[in-house]
Every structure is written in structure tokens, then in C-alpha cells.
Amino acid sequence: MxxxxxxLTKKIExxxxxxxxxxxxxxxxxxxxxxxHIGNSRPIIFFDVVAxxxxxxxxxxxxxxxxxxxxxxxxxxAEEEGIxxxxxxxxxIKEISETYNRLNIIPHDKNPKVTENMQEIIDYIGILITKGxxxxxxxxxxxxxxxxDNYGVLSSQTIENLIxxxxxxTNDKKKNPVDFTLWKETLTGLRWKSPWSEGRPGWHTECxxxxxxxxxxxxxxxxxxxxxxxxxxxxEIAQSMCSHDHTIANYWMHNxxxxxxxxxxxxxxxxxxxxxxxxDKVDYQIYRFMVLNxxxxxxxxxxxxxLDQAATExxxxxxxxxxxxRKIELEDIDLGKKDSEIEKLKTEFxxxxxxxxxxxxxxxxxxxLSKLSNTLLRAKELDREKLASCYSLFTDMLWVLGxxxxxxxxxxxxxxxxxxxxxxxxxxxxxxxDELRKQIADKGILL
RNA sequence: GGCUCUAUAGCCAAGUGGCUAAGGCAAGGGUCUGCAACACCCUGAUCGCCGGUUCAAAUCCGGCUGGAGCCUCCA
Numbered sequence: 191m192x193x194x195x196x197x198l199t200k201k202i203e204x205x206x207x208x209x210x211x212x213x214x215x216x217x218x219x220x221x222x223x224x225x226x227h228i229g230n231s232r233p234i235i236f237f238d239v240v241a242x243x244x245x246x247x248x249x250x251x252x253x254x255x256x257x258x259x260x261x262x263x264x265x266x267x268a269e270e271e272g273i274x275x276x277x278x279x280x281x282x283i284k285e286i287s288e289t290y291n292r293l294n295i296i297p298h299d300k301n302p303k304v305t306e307n308m309q310e311i312i313d314y315i316g317i318l319i320t321k322g323x324x325x326x327x328x329x330x331x332x333x334x335x336x337x338x339d340n341y342g343v344l345s346s347q348t349i350e351n352l353i354x355x356x357x358x359x360t361n362d363k364k365k366n367p368v369d370f371t372l373w374k375e376t377l378t379g380l381r382w383k384s385p386w387s388e389g390r391p392g393w394h395t396e397c398x399x400x401x402x403x404x405x406x407x408x409x410x411x412x413x414x415x416x417x418x419x420x421x422x423x424x425x426e427i428a429q430s431m432c433s434h435d436h437t438i439a440n441y442w443m444h445n446x447x448x449x450x451x452x453x454x455x456x457x458x459x460x461x462x463x464x465x466x467x468x469x470d471k472v473d474y475q476i477y478r479f480m481v482l483n484x485x486x487x488x489x490x491x492x493x494x495x496x497l498d499q500a501a502t503e504x505x506x507x508x509x510x511x512x513x514x515x516r517k518i519e520l521e522d523i524d525l526g527k528k529d530s531e532i533e534k535l536k537t538e539f540x541x542x543x544x545x546x547x548x549x550x551x552x553x554x555x556x557x558x559l560s561k562l563s564n565t566l567l568r569a570k571e572l573d574r575e576k577l578a579s580c581y582s583l584f585t586d587m588l589w590v591l592g593x594x595x596x597x598x599x600x601x602x603x604x605x606x607x608x609x610x611x612x613x614x615x616x617x618x619x620x621x622x623x624d625e626l627r628k629q630i631a632d633k634g635i636l637l
Numbered sequence: 638g639g640c641u642c643u644a645u646a647g648c649c650a651a652g653u654g655g656c657u658a659a660g661g662c663a664a665g666g667g668u669c670u671g672c673a674a675c676a677c678c679c680u681g682a683u684c685g686c687c688g689g690u691u692c693a694a695a696u697c698c699g700g701c702u703g704g705a706g707c708c709u710c711c712a
Contacts, residue, residue, distance in 0.1 A: 229711090347641095347707085348640090351638085417707075418712065449705080454706070457711065500649090503662070509676090551651060554651075554660045561677080568676065
């Protein structure tokens with residue numbers, strides 16, 4: 191049984207899919223006005239692992255993440271660069287998609303864009319008005335937060351408290367300062383015709399509409415960064431309560447932030463590290479290890495030291511996996527064998543992952559497996575079944591965390607070379623073995 | 638002012654009432670080894686502070702202190 195911390199109920203709950211053995215998941219994607227920084231990459235990496243784990247368990251997974259391609263920031267960026275909004279968003283969608291690839295993210299089933307859903311958004315706002323949850327005010331449309339019970343359930347905020355917060359923007363067009371924009375009349379930038387004015391939609395409607403369009407119904411998991419909890423996700427829930435009388439998703443999941451020097455990393459503060467810069471420096475596997483070493487709900491305070499630790503850790507695991515792979519290959523070991531000791535480690539791994547995706551403990555399982563593997567490889571007698579079982583599990587575990595080692599099978603002549611090297615060593619012909627070792631190393635083969 | 642989260646060894650951290658407080662990195666020691674590398678083993682914390690509940694608390698409750706976030710765009 192998978193247990194998930196549900197941000198909506200603030201409890202760890204047993205996961206019950208809407209449809210047996212199927213998972214529907216939506217994660218809020220980036221606004222495409224800039225590159226992705228490492229903070230942005232955390233939900234992308236984490237929810238990729240969530241999707242992988244469900245797939246590993248045999249679920250049919252449908253995972254959708256959007257690109258927000260309409261936003262004031264995109265307009266500003268377009269003006270700054272003297273190009274159109276479409277050019278800005280196209281450019282960054284391309285950049286960000288490329289970063290997804292570099293991080294070895296399994297392609298999402300869909301990456302909907304706001305601009306492709308405009309008619310649906312306008313229709314949806316119409317429904318909210320009809321249902322009485324929204325009102326038109328001088329060309330703008332606002333959501334009336336007083337019309338639904340429990341506004342702010344996710345963030346545990348009451349309307350009164352939000353008003354007292356006093357930092358909500360004052361706007362004469364709103365009945366209540368907490369009401370949020372569904373449609374805004376605009377005179378500049380990209381805009382669309384609607385029954386209310388020429389303008390563009392507010393940010394909070396798009397996700398609800400895309401989910402409705404793609405999934406047609408309530409979904410299992412809605413995810414995103416913690417900073418989207420309020421107002422974005424609370425506003426999504428408010429709209430969905432009004433239109434469909436449900437909270438969109440059964441499980442709401444929020445990942446913690448990535449901080450820099452103990453402070454939040456964000457583009458508005460300017461203390462960002464770009465994902466691509468980090469990827470230029472280290473392999474994506476190390477990057478993922480660093481992120482997954484910290485439980486997803488905790489803040490991750492980025493420091494180079496963490497990267498170094500992850501690098502050392504990954505290097506050991508990779509070497510161990512590599513040696514196992516070579517042994518399987520050189521000894522022609524048949525796969526598909528199962529061993530009870532190895533099965534125990536598999537259970538341990540699955541339990542860790544099932545416990546609200548405890549990747550930190552899952553990595554511990556991998557380390558335990560790699561130690562076992564190293565020991566088996568050194569054993570006097572070759573335990574073919576154990577090695578085979580070990581290899582299969584090792585591969586699966588790494589796959590769940592999105593880590594592939596890219597080891598290539600050896601060519602026949604290379605296999606021969608390695609065997610000769612081993613034979614020379616056994617025969618204590620060190621002159622020859624050193625020479626062969628050098629040849630092997632020169633070919634880039636890791637032993 | 639309101640609402641959240643958080644505090645475990647030098648660092649990252651597991652832990653959700655009960656055997657000797659996981660694991661990793663770093664450090665020290667050792668084993669293996671033709672050499673180098675690797676690998677393997679061993680060594681460390683009574684859990685921010687105070688009080689309470691309990692036969693029993695790092696784990697529950699209250700208070701205090703420190704750190705962070707949200708209430709404005711943000712993954």
C-alpha cells in the first residue's frame with residue numbers, strides 16, 4: 191500500500207487510485223519566460239520519480255504538466271527583447287524541454303499550453319459566472335471567494351485573515367480584496383476576444399481547464415511546488431468546487447523549496463542557479479542523487495558540498511553496477527533468477543518508496559544492494575543466481591530514480607581482451623596484465 | 638497581525654511511543670591487494686531548551702528559543 195502525505199488533509203493517507211492500477215497525475219509546469227533554475231527542477235525530478243515508481247509497480251500512468259505561455263512576465267520579456275510573446279514562449283519551451291531531457295525526465299504524456307486552450311478557458315469562465323461563483327466588473331471577471339465554503343482549505347487561511355494580511359492588492363473593481371482575476375481586459379500584448387472584453391485570462395484558471403479537458407474528471411494526484419499552495423492551488427480548488435463540486439484531485443502533493451544560503455531561491459530575488467549550469471558541471475545522475483537524497487517535503491539547502499557528496503555516492507554506485515554488469519556479461523550469466531536475500535532488499539526498497547516516496551531511504555537500499563553486489567563479486571565462488579537477481583534489481587532501482595548508467599555491452603574482441611587480462615593476472619604475469627589493463631583503460635572500459 | 642513548516646553527530650539525513658537512535662559524505666583505524674585504484678570491516682550523537690502525559694518519548698501535549706516560508710509574481 192502506497193502512503194502519501196496529502197497536503198489537502200495534512201495527513202498521510204493510503205493511496206487508493208480512482209481506477210484500479212491506473213494513475214492520473216497533473217503537475218503545474220513553468221511559466222515560460224526564462225530558463226529553468228534548480229528550484230524549478232525539483233518538482234520535475236521528484237514527480238518524474240513518482241511516475242516511474244507507479245510504472246514500476248505496473249500502473250498505467252497518465253502524467254500531464256503544462257506550460258504557462260501567457261503571463262505578464264512573458265509580455266515584459268517580449269518587450270525587452272523586441273520580439274513577440276509567441277517567440278518568447280516558444281524559445282523557452284524549447285529550452286526547458288531540452289533541460290527536461292538532460293535531466294532524463296520521462297516525457298510527459300501531454301504538455302498543454304494556455305494558448306491552445308483559450309476557447310475552453312473562456313467557456314469555463316462563463317460556467318463559473320452562470321454558477322454564481324464569478325462576476326463581471328467593467329470588462330474584467332473575478333472569482334467571488336465568498337460564494338464557496340472553505341476558501342483557503344489548502345493553506346489553512348480564512349478570508350478574514352487574508353484580508354488582514356493587507357498585502358492583497360486593492361482594486362476597486364473587486365467586491366472583496368481577496369477575489370481573484372479570471373479575465374482581465376488588456377490594451378497591450380497578446381489578447382483574445384471574450385464576451386466580457388478583449389483581454390487575457392488570469393493564471394489560476396488554466397490548470398483547472400486543462401485537467402478537465404484532458405482527464406474529464408477528478409484525478410489522483412495534483413502536484414507542484416510548495417509556493418503554489420497559495421494562492422494558485424487554493425484558487426484551483428475554489429473554481430473546481432464551484433464548477434464541479436470537487437477538489438480536482440484526491441491527493442495534493444507539494445515539494446519543498448531549494449534554498450541558497452538558507453534563503454529561498456527565486457528569480458525575483460535573483461539568487462538562482464540555472465539547471466543547465468549545474469548540468470554542465472556534473473552528470474544528471476549526480477544532480478538527481480543530490481535532489482533525491484533529501485526527502486521531497488523538506489527544504490533543500492543547496493551547497494556545493496551536497497553536490498560533492500552526491501557525486502561520491504553516485505560514483506560508488508555506478509562502479510558497483512558497472513562491475514556487476516561486466517561480470518554478468520563475461521560469465522554469460524542467465525538473468526531472470528530470483529534469490530530470497532535479494533528479494534528482501536527489493537521489499538525494503540518498495541517499502542521505502544511506498545512510504546510517501548522516501549527516496550532517501552530508497553537510496554539506502556541501493557547502497558545496501560551495491561555492497562552486497564561488491565561482496566558477491568569478490569567471493570571465491572561465483573553465485574550465478576544471486577548475481578543475476580542482484581543485477582535485475584539493481585537495474586530496476588536505478589530506473590525508478592531515473593538513473594541510467596549508459597554502460598555499453600563489450601564487443602567480442604574487448605571481452606577477449608578482458609579475459610586475457612584476468613588470465614594474466616591469475617598467472618601472475620604482471621607485465622602482461624599491466625599492459626592489457628592499460629589497453630582496456632585506453633578504450634574507456636571501466637573495470 | 639494571521640497561517641504553515643522546521644530544530645537528530647563536522648555535513649546530508651532515517652526515525653510517526655518500546656530491542657543496542659538507519660544509511661551516506663568527511664575523519665580515524667583495520668582487512669584485502671604484485672602495484673595503483675577499488676572493495677570490505679570497525680570507531681562517533683541521548684536527539685534545541687524547559688515542563689507535562691505515560692510503565693516507557695527523539696517520537697504525544699504545552700511553553701520558550703532559534704531557522705525558514707506563505708498571506709504579492711514565483712516550482
